[in-house]
Amino acid sequence: MRETILIRGARENNLKNITVEIPRDKLIVLTGLSGSGKSSLAFDTLYAEAQRRFMESLSAWTRRFVQQQSRPKVDAILGLSPVISIEQKTITKNPRSTVGTMTDIGDYLRLLYATSGEAHCLRCENTIPTVSLTQLSEHLLALPDGTAVELCAPVAKVYDEEWSYLFTEIRTKGCRRVRINGELRDLADELALDEEAQLEVEAVVDRVIVKRSQAKQLLVALTDAAKLGEGFVRCRFEDEVTEQRFYAGFGCPEHRLTFVEREGWFFSFNEPESACLTCSGLGIYLRVHTGLLVPDPSRSILGGAFVKEAFNVDKHNNNGRILWGLAAHYNFSLELPFTELAEPIKEILFWGTKGEEITLVQLGTNFDNIR
Known part of the structure; x- marks a missing residue:
């Protein structure tokens, strides 16, 4: 090149x-x-x-x-490669207008992240692959011929449901046996289980012998297991100790967490669900700089302790009424030097009331009492 x-x-x-x-x-x-x-x-x-x-x-x-x-x-x-061209523009001042948006490179990057990026489980941080039933069938067919594989579907009862109702539903799906905390049990037997206990229950869907000639039957059994387990399948091998967990789709089989397939808009800063929670996709975020807000702490609030852009102290202005309302609600003086205000009052002035409601001072109020 x-x-x-x-x-x-x-x-x-x-x-x-x-x-x-x-x-x-x-x-x-x-x-x-x-x-x-x-x-x-x-x-x-x-x-x-x-x-x-x-x-x-x-x-x-x-x-x-x-x-x-x-x-x-x-x-x-x-030696010419694909190029992009950006002309000098001073008309727009939109912070969301970047080199990536002006040249459409951002769209290609989002597509690259969605198709080539690796997702990780929120709990174990392991890589989450996208597995189809066909891929799972090919994976099992790669085992030595004659390997016995037990296909299980993890099931769970919903809130306030009894175990007997769950086992009845499993029987209607054509399953006769279940594994309860790994122990094989027959549904024909009377199972007395604690309704409050947290048990790991798996329905035994089928037991297959790996053979290339029975690839279609294996795929059908995997489909039935994934349908009963809502996509989750556990494969137990003939030693009943070795096992593998799979999820037919995009999810973590270890923690049974499912995720939505990655899309390009997931990586767009213009989408509220995808934008950074700190800066909302703008690349900058506002913070309170106490030294710049209060350049002269020896002054009072009415005397100009805060910069004029921070607070309006006019009694007849709506923003000014908020400040006077704070003084009335928390019982502090606006004529007191800022350095003499209590620390909790300073925190409220800098960071707000944190959800606590206050009453605005109405016009015509005797402000001398608030002072």
């Missing part, structure tokens, strides 16, 4: 048959007087040719809906 981009014979706009070689993987800055051809070289030649080549790679049907790019006046450009 070339280490440089060679532009030979550029004659676009005011360029006079320019030949230049630009190093790759470095920050290159074009400088010069106005009208010297900086934009003609960068946008009208380099970027235009890259876009034209990209358009030619699309199908004829797709190119009908895209404005065609004309070939720039240049003899040859070698």
Whole structure:
């Protein structure tokens, strides 16, 4: 791969048959007087040719809906890769407008994260693969022929349900035996269990012998087990000690946690569910800087202890009424020097009441009593 981009014979706009070689993987800055051809070289030649080549790679049907790019006046450009172009803009000041959004790179990155990223369980932090029943069947068929595998489906009773009702439901699904805390029990027997006990119950769906010739029967048995276990399947092998847990889908079989399949919008800072909880997707967050809010602690609140942007002390202003309401509710003086206020009062002024409701001082109130 070339280490440089060679532009030979550029004659676009005011360029006079320019030949230049630009190093790759470095920050290159074009400088010069106005009208010297900086934009003609960068946008009208380099970027235009890259876009034209990209358009030619699309199908004829797709190119009908895209404005065609004309070939720039240049003899040859070698070593050119796909490029992006960002023009200087001062119109918008939206903090959500970034290089990624302006060039659509953000969309491709989200797609990359959704398709190639690895998810981890919230409890054990193990990698969570997406497993299908077909993949699980192929995994079992890779075992030596003649291996006995017991397919179990984890089941659980819902709140305020009795064990007898759960076992009846299991029998209606065609299962005769269950494992209770690993012990094999027959549903034909009368099972006396503590209704309040936390038991691990598994329905024994089938017992299969691994053979390549019975791949279809194995897939059917796995489908039945996954349907009864709501996607969770436990495979016990002939020694009844070795076992493997699977989930047909996207989830952690060890802790029986299921997750939604990854989508591109999961990684978008414009979605409230996906944005950072601290900065809400803006990349910055506001914090209280006590030293900047109160530049002169020797003053009172009415005397200008706080910067004017923080508090409005006007009695007839709605924000000012909130401040006077705080003073009335918590019984502190607005004329007292800030350094002499109690620490709990300072915490309220800096961080708020933390959900405690106060009554706003009504207009016409005798504010002298609050002082």
